[in-house]
Amino acid sequence: MKVRKLTVCHTCRARKLGCDGKRPSCSQCAGTKIKCGGYQYDLVFIPSQLSIGPSTKSKARKDGKVGKKRGDCPELRTSTSTDSSDEAFQEAKPIVKPDAAPVRPSLAWPFQDIISLVVQNFSPTVLSSNSAFMNWDVDIYPRVCGAWIELLPVLSMTRRYEMALSSSVKALAVSILSRGRNGIAPISDALTAHCSALHSLHDSLHHIAHTADSDVLAVAIMCLMISELILPTAISSSAAHAAGLSDLIQLHSPEAYSSGPSHRIFIGLRPAMIIHSIRNKQPTFLASYEWRTIPFQHVKANSFHALMTEATAIPSILVDIDQLKYGSPNANSPYAVFEALKDLLDALVKWNVSFQSLTNKPSFRILGKGPEKAHVWFPDITTANSMTHYWTFWIMCIVYIRKLREDYPELRDKELLISGESPESPIITEVAIQMSTWIFQSIEYLVQDEMRLFGAISAILPTRIAYQFLRYNHFYDQELISWCERVIHGIRDRGYDYIAQYILDDDGV
Template sequence: MKVKQKSICETCRKQKIPCDGTKPSCSQCRLRDLCCPGYQSDWIFVPHTAQSDRHSGATVVSQSGIVGGRKRIKDPRPNPKYQGARELTVPRVLGLSVSHLMTLIIRSYVPEPELASLDSNSNGANTYSQPRICGCWVEVLPNLIAKGETVALSSAVRAFAVSILSGGPMPIASLASGLEAYSVALRSLQRALRSACQFRDELAAAIMCILLAELLLPTTLNSWAAHLQGFGELMQLSGPELYTSGIGHKLFVGARPSLVILGFLSRKASFLGTDEWRCLPFGLQPPSAMQQLLSEAAVIPSILERLDKASGLPPRDRAIVDRESLHDFVAVLGRLGQWETYLQSADQYPLSWVKADAEEGAISCRWFNNITDANVLTHFWAFKVICLQNIDELAGNHPGMTSSSQFSTSFRERVGLSVMISQSIGYLMQDEMKLFGPSSVIMPLRTAYDTFRAGSSQCKVELRQCNEIISGILERGYHFVPLFFEAFRDAQFCPMSV
């Protein structure tokens, strides 16, 4: 008896041609520009009731995000007029309009405490007084969609949304669907860049969506870095004046943290470290505490690149470069100290504190007033650790520059700052922080991890706890975070190739 295959669309079945069964549209229909009818199924979905939810373990995408269970989700539209929304099968979710997928992105990415600000505006587009690192650009998506969809932006939004459903911590769509949407978005973006006369806001937002989609899908870390570098080059060609206000400014302050962090990871100078890019985009709107911090940190990658280039110089020339670099690191450290003094004086309450209810043997948990304070302080501690580490290394190469007692004090300070970073990860990894939380821990956690590894003989407990933190992040399904930790990749903790 020949069994009727359910992975063949009706068009291919009638024409008796091979069908690869990909969703939401098979390859044959796409190549011939036909509307794929999908895959008929005799399965019956029980209407939504409290009783059925209790026994079915259904997965839903609600206004608070994605929660686990079986592959069935609720319409993600948050507007009260959509009360009583129907449950949707995965193929139907992938066929939602761009505006609905944009809503799914916001609900899955923006931290829960910030959603109230979004809901206070009927069109979902509101401004945040304190932009979050790598996060505030998402709020401009409704504005851009309202202006009229472009192929590049709509395909990028779809790719990001599908990557959340297929490559996030609780995948409810096939990985093939996520990779297919990602490939379509790349091709659309490529065509748009070739035909565009200038780098528009829509293209910038499309690239940001693709970058985050790439982190959630099993692509490579190198390709993520290459795309981010290309994004920076396009932004540089546009000039800083384009990002002084409006949507352009929000896209700039949203992309700036990732570009600065890329400079640290690659140890390459960035255009963001120049005076014009540190000042002009904030000529009309004063920078937040995070953006002020990034302005000070943006110059550090240029110092790191200078040291790397000097490695092959004769000893006398190398010593000159080392002395200049040491002076620059000390200057940056001083400005970071001034920034910290101003931050503390502007707030009458403690910015962070250690919770006293930690279990015996477990790492203490550091808490914050809000997500903004957590992002600002963890990155400040990381930047300070990097400065202190390089000062120590330069002092070790040239003993006459600083005293041994200064080195010992600096090492203890670096470990202390790294411990504070480790203590903060629990706050950032709360469920209510959504996808933004894991994406914001990469730079600080890697800095702390490298510090503990460098002082492994004196930091065995701290290194073990840091390993447990990273393993816990991986177990929760955030596979992209361990990609930034070489030891975890080498030990094959992460299933993705790099």
Template sequence: MVGVAGKSKGCNTCRARKIACDQQRPACARCTRSNRVCGGYERDRVFVMMQPGAKKKHVYLKSSPSPLESSVESSPRSAEPSTLSPAGRNQARYSLTERAPAYTLLQRQNDSHNLVLSFLANCLPAAWSTAPSRSWITLLASLPTEVKALEVSSAALATAAVGRKFNDPALVQYSHSLYTRGLQQLQRALWNRRLAQDDATLAACMALSLYEAMECPNAGSEGYFGHCQGLLALVEARGIDAHCSGPGHQLFLGVRIPGILYSLENHSSSFLFDAAWMNQPWGQTPKTSFTQVVDCLAQAPGILQRVFLLPSLSPGQQVEACFQLIAECWQIDERLDTIYAVMQDGRSDPLYWPVASNYPSPSTTEHGQNLFPSVFHFADFETAATLILLWAVRVLLWSGLCNLYKGMFPTSSVLPADEPVGPLRALGHRREYIFMAHHVCQSVEYLMQDDFLLAGPLSVTPALGIVIDSLRYQPEHAAVVAWLRAALDLVRQKGLGVLEHSR
């Protein structure tokens, strides 16, 4: 109660943490410095609802608990019936003595929403909600929950993540039943012609996909890849217009990377590389540097598919196809150069710089030597996430270029770096793509900082997977591949269980 002596005037987050608050508005500096969501200064309100003829006339519903409190309130244990007590500012439980449908609906939706708020506050950095390429995950708290599939699916994801965060096996176990219910509700939504086109249904599918990546309930990667396949089918069925603005556009951005990686895994092309899908969704929104790097990655599945078809062509067709593939690879490389130049343009400070590593290496050489005693520090999280993906795409691109050159000139034991190879331009520094792989390795420590929470593993995993797939059949780079695999194991321990079943 504001103005009453002895009552704290701090923000709700600082009060929950039982620390002094500097009371700055709209968000206190203590929360900002620690990358926490400031809960604001509005105190919890209690709504008294009445229903004629009910045995208990009053049901107290606490409105919008702070994210820090809701992780405890929304666990299965807090849903047990409790004795109705007088309303107070610190009322923490709902009474389940009323069974009227309206009360049940309000309580269920409030519990699910509180779980999602707790997930966002405790498992994701606050910067994700304001970044230009902010994650689709932040939509789980703002999309309407009238679509039951979204309500249950987002609750399953939130319960699992919060349970892992606070080492609560009961919450994790509870998330399994929510996940099963979420699958059932999603299937019902997809059978409904109207709901199948709703943004909330796509968000539910994405929440279940992320749940599979984190929890891997069937102890294999098949479930996750099945969700990826379903996401691609759903996005294509919704059409381009559904993804040009608002939540639909943000969800589309979230689908692209898992969809592209799924296509790479299966050596198949995708509608995501069609010119219309590469351009029209950004008619109202400019592309960020990260989005442009994803554009370059999106071309990889189609190129690799054509590479695998080369042996089925006649010698003359193979030569023509190789020239075309090489030309496309050079175009992508020039595009990556432009993206990097624009990122650096106009900045007085560098995008990244070397610092001494603070952590033991995930893997060392057979002589016990740390492969990367020097690592990179970045201007900010978004720069780091963009550059690690850019460098990974370059490993894929440059190693592919070298293989195509060797295919064109199989009798050349060593390709010259600074001289044209026949009618083809010189490879130059692209021959040393291993240094781009080193850049990826040296970025991991920054992105895996505790302050970045789940955002770090989600940003690191695609880059590590791309580089491993590019180098794993090259014995001369075995030490780097071993380091990358050890790094992936650390990422798995941070919350992505599906990596235990990756190649």
């Protein structure tokens, strides 16, 4: 049995670092200028009338004979000390309570240390020199992905909603520590912290007057949303948070998010709101012209956000398709929906041409051979996000264009060529299969340790769409489908239960 050492401080234990046990502060904490968590443990003393040694009770064997435990062997008894002082020490020996939660001391860390834990586990790190990237002759710089996470230290100074933000950040921190089978925090602690944060957030949502108030609360909601991507909770939970984010952002005009910290928070939360709108087939306010343009009037959108701007049209198209399917009187005409899909596909193709022209270097490379052994590798996480989501949206357009042309034969007379081929062409099918395979081959890159939580979260929608397409359109290739399912189970084994559940779920997009 592994014995927990009492000479390791709580801070080093939570951070999985070596500790020399010095007091009052260990060398590890002193060197990094972090407040040492100390060595306090809940201790109990065993009363003298209770035995803490091995039981001497005889144990019956299957053959009916009575066996003795090793402690009853004469040669072992002769080696036992008979010193009365040793016996007294054994009777009063303090032991650690077995049910003491190892992570609870971490909740007493200074708040800035908890923020540091969250940032370090969310943001991708610099790639090592032996990475496949270094063969591309590209410059690798450290950067924080998810602009909102950079502002946590600044937002933590806000007193108005201090409790809502701190409880949400702590809930995310405990969820991170509890992730996976080897998590150092009990799931019960993570759920308790999460519920406490929900109550604090609920109490803070009644009086919102300024954009700064919305910024703090939006970041608090985002922390809880990510926490639920780690915890094995219901799929609908994060959708509720996404709806809350949308309502919170709309309390202010688009101009309020065109510069400063509010802009950085907006661009950090925007992809999550768009993806959840696609997932739940709910039109988003972000598709309006004002919200597509005004927040980027001072700071130009990068390639990924330009792609997400085009994707804001997808939820409304999905709603129109469902209304046509169920014969809703408010449904747009099949031709109008078909034209919307055609325009979206054209916009995606133009985006890809523009993105590839930004650099003379390839946007990705395939390392290895064969579906199972090959991996798609990217020069950086932004490129990985951009390409996997481009493939995803392209596949969705092809699937729904085909469906419309199948349900409404008159649309087949409308000329539509994709790379010189009709949407139903086997060549287009092969392209979609190839893109789906690339998405699954990108998982190794996205969920590697260096990509942290941000990389794994980025894989949610692309992996789901790719799996659905292969399962329904390439079902006869059982070897490929089995490989995809092994990749999904590998995601769960890394501690991302929600992501694996989301990919396999049959509801929604």
